[in-house]
Amino acid sequence: MPSSSDAIRDFAAREYKYGFVTDIEADSVPPGLNEDIIRVISAKKGEPAFLLDWRLKAFRHWQTMAEPRWPNVKYPPIDYQAIVYYSAPKRQGGPRSLDEVDPKLLETYEKLGIPLEERAALAGVAVDAVFDSVSVATTFKEKLRELGIIFCSFSEAVRHHGDLVQKYLGSVVPYRDNFFAALNAAVFTDGSFVYVPKGVRCPMELSTYFRINAAATGQFERTLIVADEGSQVSYLEGCTAPMRDENQLHAAVVELVAHKNATIKYSTVQNWYPGDEEGRGGIYNFVTKRGLCEGENSRISWTQVETGSAITWKYPGCVLKGNGSVGEFYSVALTNHRQQADTGTKMIHIGANTRSTIVSKGISAGRGQNTYRGLVKIGKSAEHARNYTQCDSMLLGSRCGAHTFPYIEVRNNTARAEHEATTSRIGEDQLFYCNQRGISTEDAVSMIVNGFCKEVFRELPMEFAVEARKLLEVSLEGSVG
Amino acid sequence: MLEIRNLHAQVDGHEILRGINLTVRPGEVHSIMGPNGSGKSTLSQVLAGRETYVVTDGEVLYNGRNLLELAADERACEGVFLAFQYPVEIPGVSTNYFLRAALNSVRKYRGQDELDAMDFLKLVREKARLVEIDDKLLNRSLNEGFSGGEKKRNEVFQMAVLEPALAILDETDSGLDIDALRIVADGVNKLRSPERAFLVITHYQRLLNYIVPDHVHVLIDGRIARSGGKELALELEEKGYGWLEKEARRVEPVSA
Numbered sequence: 001m002p003s004s005s006d007a008i009r010d011f012a013a014r015e016y017k018y019g020f021v022t023d024i025e026a027d028s029v030p031p032g033l034n035e036d037i038i039r040v041i042s043a044k045k046g047e048p049a050f051l052l053d054w055r056l057k058a059f060r061h062w063q064t065m066a067e068p069r070w071p072n073v074k075y076p077p078i079d080y081q082a083i084v085y086y087s088a089p090k091r092q093g094g095p096r097s098l099d100e101v102d103p104k105l106l107e108t109y110e111k112l113g114i115p116l117e118e119r120a121a122l123a124g125v126a127v128d129a130v131f132d133s134v135s136v137a138t139t140f141k142e143k144l145r146e147l148g149i150i151f152c153s154f155s156e157a158v159r160h161h162g163d164l165v166q167k168y169l170g171s172v173v174p175y176r177d178n179f180f181a182a183l184n185a186a187v188f189t190d191g192s193f194v195y196v197p198k199g200v201r202c203p204m205e206l207s208t209y210f211r212i213n214a215a216a217t218g219q220f221e222r223t224l225i226v227a228d229e230g231s232q233v234s235y236l237e238g239c240t241a242p243m244r245d246e247n248q249l250h251a252a253v254v255e256l257v258a259h260k261n262a263t264i265k266y267s268t269v270q271n272w273y274p275g276d277e278e279g280r281g282g283i284y285n286f287v288t289k290r291g292l293c294e295g296e297n298s299r300i301s302w303t304q305v306e307t308g309s310a311i312t313w314k315y316p317g318c319v320l321k322g323n324g325s326v327g328e329f330y331s332v333a334l335t336n337h338r339q340q341a342d343t344g345t346k347m348i349h350i351g352a353n354t355r356s357t358i359v360s361k362g363i364s365a366g367r368g369q370n371t372y373r374g375l376v377k378i379g380k381s382a383e384h385a386r387n388y389t390q391c392d393s394m395l396l397g398s399r400c401g402a403h404t405f406p407y408i409e410v411r412n413n414t415a416r417a418e419h420e421a422t423t424s425r426i427g428e429d430q431l432f433y434c435n436q437r438g439i440s441t442e443d444a445v446s447m448i449v450n451g452f453c454k455e456v457f458r459e460l461p462m463e464f465a466v467e468a469r470k471l472l473e474v475s476l477e478g479s480v481g
Numbered sequence: 482m483l484e485i486r487n488l489h490a491q492v493d494g495h496e497i498l499r500g501i502n503l504t505v506r507p508g509e510v511h512s513i514m515g516p517n518g519s520g521k522s523t524l525s526q527v528l529a530g531r532e533t534y535v536v537t538d539g540e541v542l543y544n545g546r547n548l549l550e551l552a553a554d555e556r557a558c559e560g561v562f563l564a565f566q567y568p569v570e571i572p573g574v575s576t577n578y579f580l581r582a583a584l585n586s587v588r589k590y591r592g593q594d595e596l597d598a599m600d601f602l603k604l605v606r607e608k609a610r611l612v613e614i615d616d617k618l619l620n621r622s623l624n625e626g627f628s629g630g631e632k633k634r635n636e637v638f639q640m641a642v643l644e645p646a647l648a649i650l651d652e653t654d655s656g657l658d659i660d661a662l663r664i665v666a667d668g669v670n671k672l673r674s675p676e677r678a679f680l681v682i683t684h685y686q687r688l689l690n691y692i693v694p695d696h697v698h699v700l701i702d703g704r705i706a707r708s709g710g711k712e713l714a715l716e717l718e719e720k721g722y723g724w725l726e727k728e729a730r731r732v733e734p735v736s737a
Contacts, residue, residue: 427569428533429569430569430571432529432531432532432553433565433568433569433571434554434571434579434583435530435552435553435554435557436529436530436553436554436556436557436562436563436565437557437579437580437583437586437639437643438554438557438558438583438584438586438587438590438643439554439582439583439586440554440586441554443582443586447571447574447578447579447582448571448574450573450574451571451572451573451574451622452572452573453573454573455573
């Protein structure tokens with residue numbers, strides 16, 4: 001009698017869908033990290049003195065720091081001297097149009113289901129695609145330009161908008177912030193830059209696809225988004241990575257600044273290679289993301305769907321400085337096989353009448369370990385601040401784990417913080433009920449998990465929500481039994 | 482349509498069904514009655530294919546096929562429907578979404594085209610009227626926060642949409658007040674047809690005032706102790722199960 005556990009085993013045998021390597025000659029520096037390497041990176045990118053100076057300060061500070069040991073994750077020590085810190089596809093002076101882009105690269109995007117030109121034309125999405133640290137294609141720039149919106153690679157921003165970069169770089173995540181943020185500040189190679197001027201509503205979703213390619217190349221992206229007074233922008237970040245054996249370090253930094261009455265919505269679908277069933281390979285995703293609600297009534301909203309990476313360590317947070325500012329965090333984190341995630345958010349209330357909402361959905365399957373870690377800090381000046389936290393965990397199978405570490409610090413008597421938490425399990429009775437209606441176990445699991453994540457998915461832009469659902473299905477391989 | 486021969490089944494090593502024989506033809510309504518613990522629900526779960534119940538002997542033929550060979554979802558696709566005694570909740574998944582997924586799996590299995598959202602909605606409206614279920618309920622998470630009566634009505638509604646060949650109702654009357662009972666029974670009666678058979682499992686006779694069975698079987702200690710027409714149910718109502726239990730044990734004394 002074919003049982004539902006057979007179906008699950010078949011499902012489990014599927015391979016990571018996005019595992020392939022593009023064969024492109026890379027222009028890399030030798031492995032290792034010292035001041036000379038940093039100077040080489042800076043020189044290759046033709047950077048101004050202030051930036052080199054900042055990198056060197058970050059590097060010197062990083063040398064005094066120790067890798068954090070408090071996250072609830074386990075991994076062998078990382079040899080920072082074995083990592084290649086710069087790798088660029090060999091073609092100098094960036095392509096001006098898609099025709100100039102290496103066809104192999106476009107093919108890679110095709111395989112990933114991201115036809116740049118189509119996506120751009122059909123969905124009205126401008127794509128700043130990052131392939132191994134250097135931007136290769138930028139579209140819709142002209143249209144955005146007319147509105148005064150700057151959307152370009154970080155390197156380009158350094159060249160053409162040095163004053164803006166200098167003003168905001170490190171203003172939300174200073175290089176001293178933490179070990180990985182310091183490392184990123186020292187060696188970051190590229191990323192995206194967005195500036196939306198006063199009163200402008202960005203007419204399209206801005207989107208970047210990241211991809212790690214050259215072997216053993218750490219990726220150190222840096223993204224900076226500034227929304228000036230009364231402006232609005234929605235930014236999508238999605239990533240998939242090719243399959244490989246050795247662990248790859250990914251230590252990105254994202255900084256958001258929202259001025260008075262401005263709104264920034266930042267959505268992530270993260271699907272880095274998670275490693276194989278035994279936990280070999282896979283990306284270490286150690287990311288620092290933070291938004292500053294600088295002005296009154298500004299709003300920053302983080303939505304993330306984290307299904308990939310061997311280890312995820314990230315706490316996208318909001319510093320609610322402006323009175324009446326709003327911070328939101330909606331998260332789905334799924335760990336399967338031997339994946340580990342320690343993720344959550346930080347909401348720092350400084351201004352009066354500031355509000356924050358946290359909705360976190362953790363799903364653990366296989367031998368996955370999922371930790372929610374959140375900080376809600378309400379300072380003395382935050383009169384009538386409010387926080388609502390909802391933290392739900394779902395367990396699939398009996399070998400996985402879910403952990404919750406909520407930290408709440410309130411220093412103002414008029415403030416209110418609420419915390420709700422649940423833990424559930426996909427029951428045999430739920431699966432049987434679905435089976436009895438003709439739904440296969442595989443489909444039932446993905447339906448139940450999708451239902452569990454609904455509150456987060458509805459925060460995602462349309463196309464992204466569809467993608468996220470598919471991603472969950474693929475990531476749930478071998479989840480029960 | 483359904484031929485159960487000498488069916489034995491156990492759960493957690495305890496033998497619950499100890500040789501059931503039953504034949505159900507298309508269009509017939511059979512009622513299975515019996516005291517608590519006699520194996521009524523076990524029979525429904527075994528027929529629906531729940532893996533926690535292990536069949537140790539006997540066979541079940543469904544339209545000439547070995548039913549026990551099929552997984553639970555295949556049985557459903559072949560037209561076996563179980564209205565649960567305790568319907569489960571699935572947070573974040575609406576009844577409509579769930580039911581469309583179910584209907585389309587069944588259709589796919591049968592080589593039919595999937596129903597698009599518009600056609601599905603039309604079907605749902607029609608069937609919702611049939612069982613007097615509120616449209617609004619169907620957009621809420623499946624069974625979450627539903628009253629006992631709403632859950633049971635939802636089971637009958639799903640049955641109406643999926644149009645099974647063999648419908649098993651497991652104590653659908655339990656926990657229902659008299660109005661809810663009437664509505665649920667009306668829904669079932671509207672679904673009676675010459676092609677469709679029903680197995681109505683109930684502890685009390687009162688449901689059978691509304692759903693009039695062709696045959697009544699009394700289950701005692703995992704065996705059918707007596708079969709008869711609808712008047713058997715009335716006799717049970719009057720005399721209880723005690724006399725049948727005594728009779729059954731006289732035939733084969735329970736070892737101490």
